[in-house]
Amino acid sequence: MKRRNFVLSLCMSAAAACFAGNAMADDTPKIMCEGTYGGHLQGLDNDGENIFWAFTTELAKTDGNGKLLKKIDVPNHHGDLCCHDGVVYVAVNRGQFNKEPGKAVSEIWTFRTDDLSFIAKYDVPEVVHGAGGITFSEGFFYVVGGLPRGYEENYVYQYTPDFKFVKRHVLKTGYTHLGFQTASFTQGKFWLGFYGEQGNPSGTMLVPPTLDSFERTRIHSDVGVTLWKNEIWLGKTSRTPDGWTGWLVPMQK
Template sequence: MKSQIQHIIMGLLLTPGMIFSVHAEDPAKPPVEKPLYSQTQCEGTYPHHLQGLCVDGLGNIFWSFTTELVKTNSAGKVLVKIPVGNHHGDLCYHEGKVFVAVNFGDFNNPKGKADSWVYVYDAEKLLLIAKHQTPEVTFGAGGIACHAGKYIVVGGLPEGVDENYLYEYDSSFKFIKKHVLKSGYTLMGIQTATFADNQWWFGCYGTELLKADVDLNFIAKYDIDCSLGVERVTDKLLLIGRGEKVGNQHTGSVLLAAPDEKLGFVIQK
């Protein structure tokens, strides 16, 4: 009886005109997964330029436009937008929260006139839920990334200093260590940061990309721009921030890129 029922069901599935159909899968051709994120234009224009971006892996993108923090879906449609203090810089996402590197003082001042913080926002509605002062970032906190339970804060640099500094904090933002990155001088330090493909990525003005190993030892410098944002999508896919000035307003967008050992990364078409 059981075999007869199965035979009848299969006959219905294969009958022309029925709603259901049976599709044989070719095991030699696994299904191609479409990336959750791709080339995207952020809806709207903003008084200040894009400082960085991050994603939650659920289809949302978070953008920092210096004085406005924005949450969009993967197509760039604004879901939440809030005004924030000048200067909110690069940001990262971790466990339902968005962490932003903030400086209310003077960037790149050799006498250390910065007022550096990490502000923490709830990722759902961008409600401010915590503030952590980071006085160790003496030249101004401008970027942040998270990996393996530690946060790396980056920022400004006085002219002529031939190395960058990376400030490590634990999950409670207790200061752990100041790392020296033997990168040579980069204009105003480091602007953006992320961890992907088992290495750290640091975007700088002047189309310079720095890479370091998992222990924050300098690996390479590339002549390529990710100063407005670099974010991990997967270990083999990145989102790179871009922006344009339209009149006295600014736009933001992202490009999909693949890590490349010789070039740094390659923009995907």
């Protein structure tokens, strides 16, 4: 009986802790993207007024409270995105990720921020392991992407505004699981988010504008990071019986 009571007590304590955790999570400010989607959240950005979300096979536009304004279907795989001068730029790979050169079909697709109508696409073949994220800084676009296992460095590809290749920047980061997933130039530095795996946790590389060093952090920006209302917000995603959902939470200081 004593053992049974002890086990029961442990179970009740665990349940209480779980509910307490959920209660704390519910108290956390969040911006929930309205609706469910066929793919997980892969990236996001905002134009100062509205928020744009990439769910791999769908793009969504919401207001600042997450109310859905527009949703469109797009080919797989639409990754992380950025907003610049009334245009949404999305890193797209229509080939294979994380393979040796020759398997990826890396492109940048562009859409108008007002109605998500398609504008044009650009080939970025230099992103040989699959384009996955994009950001803009000081007159240039910067694209990141996949990485085959065994590589001990990551790459950031620099382009002109019309996607003429400028330079491949090499970061001696060691292997990150599937390369870099997201990119954002925020508060004077690049935020490059990556997935984790056992023994190799997820996080964010904080990189100066010179792209010649990095700081590895445990900030989880692997499905999106953006500066919203002078505060850094991080993307989150979850699968439900009806499909995938996505939301934003402010980064804890």
